[in-house]
Structure formats: C-alpha cells, structure tokens
Amino acid sequence: MEFGFTTAAYVVAAVLFILSLGGLSGQESAKRAVWYGIVGMGLAVAATLIGPGAGLWWLSIPLIAAGGFIGYQLASKVEMTQMPELVAGMHALVGLAAVFVGFNAHFEIGNAAEALAAGGDAVKELGAFGKLIAKKSAVEINILLVELSLGVWIGAVTFTGSVIAYGKLSGKVTSSAEKLPGGHMLNAGAAAISVICLIWYLNTAAFLPLIILTIAALFIGYHLIMGIGGADMPVVVSMLNSYSGWAAAAIGFSLGNDLLIVVGALVGSSGAILSYIMCKAMNRSFVSVILGGFGGGSDGPAMEIDGEQIAIDADGVAAALDEADSVVIIPGYGMAVAQAQQNVAELTRRLRAKGKNVRFAIHPVAGRLPGHMNVLLAEAKVPYDIVLEMDEINDDFPETDVAIVIGSNDIVNPAAQEDPNSPIAGMPVLECWKAKQVFVSKRGQGTGYSGIENPLFFKENTRMFYGDAKQSLDTLLTMIQ
Structure with a gap:
C-alpha cells in the first residue's frame, strides 16, 4: 500500500516538475510555474518520508526544518544582484550531497556483503536499502558500483566547480581565466586517474580507489572553472546546473529512486540545452567552454583603441x-x-x-x-x-x-x-x-x-x-x- 502511494505521488510530482520547467519559459507563466515546483517538491518529500524504507523520523524532521529555515532566511535577505552566486552555491550543495550519498551507498554495499557472508539474522538486520542490495546479482552489483562512482565523480566536479563559480561571481576569486602550469594536461591526467580508479574500484569494491577518484574529480572541478573567464560565467552557471542534475540522476539509479532519476534527468538535460543555446548566442564552442577554454581564444594582441571617453551630464x-x-x-x-x-x-x-x-x-x-x-x-x-x-x-x-x-x-x-x-x-x-x-x-x-x-x-x-x-x-x- 505504501509502495503504491509513493509511486503515485512520485508520478504526480514528476508531472508538476515538468509543468514547472515548461512554465518558466514564459514571463507571464513563470510565477505559476514556481508554485508547481514548490508543490511537487513538497509532495516528493512527504512521499519519501512515509514510503518504504523510511525511518529515523526523529532525525529527518529536524534536519528538514533546519534546511527550510536556512533556505527561508537566505531567500529573504539575498539581493537580486547576489542571485547568480546563490545559484552557484546551491549547485555546490547538490554536488556535495551526491558525494555523501555515494559514500553511504558504498558502505551499505559493504554491510550487505558482510551480512550475506554471515547469513542468518545478519541479513534481517539490514536496512531497506541494504536488503535491496542483498537481493542483487553480481552483475547488478557491478552496475550499481558504476552508477555510484559516476554520481560521486560528477558530484565532486560540481562541488568544487560551483565553489569557484561562486567566488568568481561574488568577486572573491579573480574573474580572469587562470590555469596551473601544465594547463589542460593536468585535467587530462586527473581524468585518466579517475578512469583507473573506477576500474580499480569495480574489481575490489575498496574505499581507497573511490576516495582517490573523488579527489581527482574535486581537482577537475576546481581547475576547469578557474580556466574559464568572466565573460563565459553565465554559461558556466547553467553548465553546473546541468552537472548537478546528472549527479542527482546517477545517485537516483544507485538508490533505486525513480523520482530522483526523473528530476535529475530534467535538470541535467534542461541545463545542457540552455548552456548550448547560450554558447550559440555567444558564438562559443560548447566543448571549449565545458573543458575550461580548451581550443578556444586567440593569443594575439588586442586591437588598440583611438579616441577618448567624453562625459555628458x-x-x-x-x-x-x-x-x-x-x-x-x-x-x-x-x-x-x-x-x-x-x-x-x-x-x-x-x-x-x-x-x-x-x-x-x-x-x-x-x-x-x-x-x-x-x-x-x-x-x-x-x-x-x-x-x-x-x-x-x-x-x-x-x-x-x-x-x-x-x-x-x-x-x-x-x-x-x-x-x-x-x-x-x-x-x-x-x-x-x-x-x-x-x-x-x-x-x-x-x-x-x-x-x-x-x-x-x-x-x-x-x-x-x-x-x-x-x-x-x-x-x-x-x-x-
């Protein structure tokens, strides 16, 4: 009964999120679209709290209340000029949440493996997610490890990238494009380390390769966004929005949460489409921007400007x-x-x-x-x-x-x-x-x-x-x- 209610609530919430995104495309419908999103998110949270596997109400309710209070305070006090960096900050939190959820899923997989080895009452004592893992085949576990790794990797890139974007937008970090010595080769090296760690993790399910993969991803997020100049920051904000969506979708696969998959895919795809549209409007290469300026720009001297600035009252x-x-x-x-x-x-x-x-x-x-x-x-x-x-x-x-x-x-x-x-x-x-x-x-x-x-x-x-x-x-x- 609970499962049926949760599924139905998730479907309604997904429809409301789609209506919200569609309404935001027009100025006159935007206000109504925001309310669709609010109602959809409220329904999704409520359905999750009372759905299968729910527990720890004494901890969940205070955390939700605290988060809501902080969000209300931020929304009430933030100036419109600070909205871009606030959005970047929200993306950073989504990325960090994806990393933590991925780490938790890793430990749940380990607990499930130990319980299966012990047998008997050990399996019965597992939580809802642990019991779900215990029923999976070896192939399904490997797929789960890939999903988990992708969620952690994208989340880590999103986190540090969003922190740097916040710094650039708020003036706390230079808005010029800056890279460490070695430039794009450092990004390529970190990406290669990530792939090696993924293979290592799939073969051992050890925590160490997952940690190294996370560190490499954190570096990539930092260095990519540092390499993008202020003129391209609107594209960066949209791109990070897309990353946060894909991180959520990947974690949704790991947790077996259909609504998280749908919402993550909506955010990821809409952010990617918006980034592409803006790159086209700026005559920028989408690939160049998301790779931190790789292959773009000119090294020649800027044109000299003649004349003077004449003031008027x-x-x-x-x-x-x-x-x-x-x-x-x-x-x-x-x-x-x-x-x-x-x-x-x-x-x-x-x-x-x-x-x-x-x-x-x-x-x-x-x-x-x-x-x-x-x-x-x-x-x-x-x-x-x-x-x-x-x-x-x-x-x-x-x-x-x-x-x-x-x-x-x-x-x-x-x-x-x-x-x-x-x-x-x-x-x-x-x-x-x-x-x-x-x-x-x-x-x-x-x-x-x-x-x-x-x-x-x-x-x-x-x-x-x-x-x-x-x-x-x-x-x-x-x-x-």
Missing part, C-alpha cells in the same frame, strides 16, 4: 531624450548592482507618456545569470511587450535616435566584431553603436567584470554618463516630467 541626456522619437534601453549587471530598475521603469513611463517609442534590448547572457535582466524588469513592472531579445531588435539600431546603456560592457562591445584577437571575438552583441546617439551609464572608466576594454566608449556618437546608475537616473528624472 544629466542636462545633456535630458535634452537628447526630449528630441528623440525612438529610444532603446540596454540594461546590464550595473543596473542590478545599483538597484536602478525602478528608476529605469519610471523613466520609461515618462518617455512613453510623451509619445516616444521606448523599448528594451536584452542580450541572452546579460547580467551574470540567464534571464537576470528580465526578472529585474518584471519586478519593476516594465511591460513584457517592449522587452525584446537581441535578434528581435538588433536591426532597428540604425533607425534609433538614442540608445541608453546601463551598466553593460561585453554585450555591447564592438570588439566582438572588429577585433579578431579579442577574448569575445565572434560573439553576437547588441549593435547599439549604430544608433544616432549612445549614452553609457557607468560608474567610472574601468573595464568591467570580464576585464575587456570596450571601443564603444570611445566612439564619436557615444557619451559617458558617469556615476551610480540609480543616482544618475534620479537626477535625470527631475528633468523629465
């Missing part, structure tokens, strides 16, 4: 906007840092009230997380129909009177088209420099998160609107009524 920007008929606003991470989305929305409302055509241009990797800018604009109640993707609006820039760039760098960098030696060479960008006038809201003359110089700031039709984006827009709004 709020009066000048207000005058240009007053004369403009069409305006395109390009938001970036700087807008999120300054929490300027409400000011941007108010500027949009005032300009549209004057009869001006105002639209937003969103690059697929704007910010440091896919969809980051869309969420901020939705939070500020900017109408969905004027928020356009890069492919929808790029051809309109030559007919645009004013383009306003707020805290963006790489996604509006003409070096992607003009400099074959640029780290972002070939990456599709928003061609805002083709507008009649370009105003760039920026704190100072720095190169931004990825450390790449931007020729846009030196072009004749570009003016730099220096200062904190929120404060600059506050001043501008006093002049536009």
